[in-house]
Amino acid sequence: MNVIDGKDVSATRTAYLTLRDMILTGALPAGQKLKIEELRAMLATGASPVREALSLLTSDMLVERIDQRGFRAAPASLANFDEIFSLRCVLEEKALRQSIAAATAEWEERLVLSHHRMKRGAEEGVEPFETAHKAFHMALLDNSGSPMLERFCSQLYDLNIRYRNLAAGGPNYQKRNIAAEHEMILNAVIRGDADAASACLLTHYRHTGDYLSERLTKL
Amino acid sequence: MNVIDGKDVSATRTAYLTLRDMILTGALPAGQKLKIEELRAMLATGASPVREALSLLTSDMLVERIDQRGFRAAPASLANFDEIFSLRCVLEEKALRQSIAAATAEWEERLVLSHHRMKRGAEEGVEPFETAHKAFHMALLDNSGSPMLERFCSQLYDLNIRYRNLAAGGPNYQKRNIAAEHEMILNAVIRGDADAASACLLTHYRHTGDYLSERLTKL
DNA sequence: AGGTCAATAAATATCGATATTTTAATTTTA
DNA sequence: TAAAATTAAAATATCGATATTTATTGACCT
Numbered sequence: 001m002n003v004i005d006g007k008d009v010s011a012t013r014t015a016y017l018t019l020r021d022m023i024l025t026g027a028l029p030a031g032q033k034l035k036i037e038e039l040r041a042m043l044a045t046g047a048s049p050v051r052e053a054l055s056l057l058t059s060d061m062l063v064e065r066i067d068q069r070g071f072r073a074a075p076a077s078l079a080n081f082d083e084i085f086s087l088r089c090v091l092e093e094k095a096l097r098q099s100i101a102a103a104t105a106e107w108e109e110r111l112v113l114s115h116h117r118m119k120r121g122a123e124e125g126v127e128p129f130e131t132a133h134k135a136f137h138m139a140l141l142d143n144s145g146s147p148m149l150e151r152f153c154s155q156l157y158d159l160n161i162r163y164r165n166l167a168a169g170g171p172n173y174q175k176r177n178i179a180a181e182h183e184m185i186l187n188a189v190i191r192g193d194a195d196a197a198s199a200c201l202l203t204h205y206r207h208t209g210d211y212l213s214e215r216l217t218k219l
Numbered sequence: 220m221n222v223i224d225g226k227d228v229s230a231t232r233t234a235y236l237t238l239r240d241m242i243l244t245g246a247l248p249a250g251q252k253l254k255i256e257e258l259r260a261m262l263a264t265g266a267s268p269v270r271e272a273l274s275l276l277t278s279d280m281l282v283e284r285i286d287q288r289g290f291r292a293a294p295a296s297l298a299n300f301d302e303i304f305s306l307r308c309v310l311e312e313k314a315l316r317q318s319i320a321a322a323t324a325e326w327e328e329r330l331v332l333s334h335h336r337m338k339r340g341a342e343e344g345v346e347p348f349e350t351a352h353k354a355f356h357m358a359l360l361d362n363s364g365s366p367m368l369e370r371f372c373s374q375l376y377d378l379n380i381r382y383r384n385l386a387a388g389g390p391n392y393q394k395r396n397i398a399a400e401h402e403m404i405l406n407a408v409i410r411g412d413a414d415a416a417s418a419c420l421l422t423h424y425r426h427t428g429d430y431l432s433e434r435l436t437k438l
Numbered sequence: 439a440g441g442t443c444a445a446t447a448a449a450t451a452t453c454g455a456t457a458t459t460t461t462a463a464t465t466t467t468a
Numbered sequence: 469t470a471a472a473a474t475t476a477a478a479a480t481a482t483c484g485a486t487a488t489t490t491a492t493t494g495a496c497c498t
Contacts, residue, residue, distance in 0.1 A: 010482090011482065045482085047482095048481075049482070049483095068488090068489060068490075069489090069490070
């Protein structure tokens with residue numbers, strides 16, 4: 001039916017990915033009513049795939065569902081942003097420490113590789129960098145041995161990205177040298193220094209967190 | 220259409236609640252294929268509500284969905300159980316500490332009340348106690364000011380209950396005096412002693428955790 | 439004018455039928 | 469005989485139509 005990455009996917013999955021992207025980028029504004037008929041027409045598909053996609057998006061906390069009253073894009077607020085930030089700090093630190101504790105040569109190589117790809121992506125443009133940036137951060141955590149924890153972190157990462165887009169009206173970057181922070185994290189991890197790595201990671205998040213928080217208050 | 224608690228609810232919601240309960244109690248065994256047609260017949264409803272309910276259950280990590288290949292009840296494993304336990308410890312401690320930090324007279328009264336109801340429920344039977352027990356534990360956390368955190372905790376609580384049921388073939392209880400542990404937690408919270416309260420809560424969980432872990436290994 | 443109630447419009451939720459895809463069984467081929 | 473290809477069966481996914489529910493409008497009464 002539909003084809004994504006050369007693969008056949010269901011209409012539901014296509015709808016899910018499209019709607020997800022639209023909410024993350026702000027094309028569907030926070031709090032907006034999501035009418036089945038409109039989405040159905042926009043996605044050129046039936047009501048069932050749309051409803052199912054929306055149901056799936058509630059898992060990701062990107063859509064709210066009220067029984068008998070339809071769906072709406074999850075509302076955004078500074079309080080919610082702070083919450084996400086606070087949860088990320090706890091969960092990513094836990095995941096990072098577990099990953100380091102279980103470190104293997106193979107994992108470290110994966111890290112170095114994803115770090116390299118991120119630097120390369122930065123030269124290519126915003127979109128490739130965004131993808132590679134998430135991949136790098138998830139690679140830091142994906143040796144934790146805890147799939148649920150990783151799922152939570154990935155979910156919270158995306159929710160955070162949404163606020164970045166909301167704050168900027170699209171992907172945008174600060175002048176501050178993020179590359180150096182990434183380098184420090186990577187080095188600490190390779191060194192096997194969990195305390196330093198955690199500290200670097202949290203500092204990294206605090207920097208972007210403060211920056212975004214400031215911009216969001218202005219809205 | 221359907222009526223639950225004197226309220227009108229959608230077929231989707233009815234299906235959601237029923238299937239949820241069946242998975243938590245083990246009536247639908249871990250890993251089992253969930254065929255739409257079978258569920259549709261069992262619930263005497265259409266395919267759409269069933270599919271939507273299953274999609275919603277993936278949020279709760281109670282159902283797995285594989286594109287084009289249907290749904291299955293989430294598999295269970297000792298590793299997964301340990302993961303849930305480990306996450307609960309981190310998240311519930313955080314929620315509890317935040318709740319205590321924001322303590323109000325009104326919250327404390329709610330706690331005392333739910334504690335009382337739990338004791339009362341224990342006399343009435345297993346089912347009322349189960350409900351009241353969850354209510355008490357959630358009340359401990361529901362002053363955290365962090366809806367997402369509370370949602371995670373509630374989700375993990377349910378996943379843990381599922382393992383309890385899996386281990387026992389139904390609700391069952393140890394001889395050990397759980398009531399005393401609850402009392403200690405409540406008192407520490409009322410006292411405003413966050414450290415003691417956290418310690419008590421975690422000990423409480425560790426006790427049941429070890430107990431269940433032992434039983435689960437025997438399966 | 440303000441508020442209630444009924445009628446209408448809009449949107450959600452659900453059903454039943456059908457198309458598509460996957461899985462299983464069977465036959466063919468090397 | 470084992471692997472590959474074909475066919476048949478089963479299950480998933482999707483559509484289009486309809487029933488239900490909620491939201492809106494405007495008349496009516498006090």
